[in-house]
């Protein structure tokens with residue numbers, strides 16, 4: 001972990017529903033094997049084992065917000081804003097405080113229940129909260145997302161925010177064929193969305209550069225069948241078609257609003 005100084009924080013983004021993105025950390029200690037942020041960041045350091053802490057983020061942001069239109073800021077669009085160093089540095093909390101005080105709506109996405117620390121802050125402003133839950137199977141989650149909160153703890157985040165009337169969404173993705181995409185496993189996740197009145201957004205695996213290299217060894221042990229499907233473009237696209245149909249059907253049954261993530265339909 002190293003402290004760095006950043007020259008700018010707010011970036012324009014084309015992500016749906018967002019106008020700016022903001023990431024107080026570069027690198028992510030959650031270390032999800034399927035993460036494609038390293039490719040987006042052109043990062044060659046071992047993913048999951050480093051983080052650059054933008055120590056002057058609040059200071060820079062205070063200056064930036066003075067001149068910008070008050071539009072929605074996605075917090076944690078590239079790396080998780082509530083990953084472990086946030087407990088010590090509190091940069092995400094300070095940035096959110098500044099944004100809300102200045103009248104910017106915020107949309108936060110995480111896999112960590114550290115966000116519950118900021119429940120009061122987020123409840124008091126124009127915010128929405130998204131939580132990624134790829135599966136409720138603790139063993140699979142531990143193998144794929146070693147540094148993130150357990151799925152049950154993430155589900156609790158949705159429960160707490162939703163019970164405060166904050167708009168929530170559950171990101172179900174990436175789906176891994178023959179590992180996390182069975183009827184039973186999808187049903188469990190959809191039930192969390194139903195009980196928390198969350199929108200469900202689903203996505204397939206994005207095989208950007210480096211992803212297969214990080215996944216391969218774990219999948220060889222955990223589910224060789226998954227690996228076989230991922231290595232075959234035709235099997236992969238058939239699996240995705242079936243997954244979409246399954247998710248849409250289960251969501252319809254449970255009365256959950258759902259949609260595919262940007263670019264994955």
Ligand code: SF4
Pocket residue numbers: 028029030031032034035036037078079080111145148
């Ligand atoms: S939490 Fe998000 S940014 Fe962090 S490693 Fe996992 S997928 Fe990547």
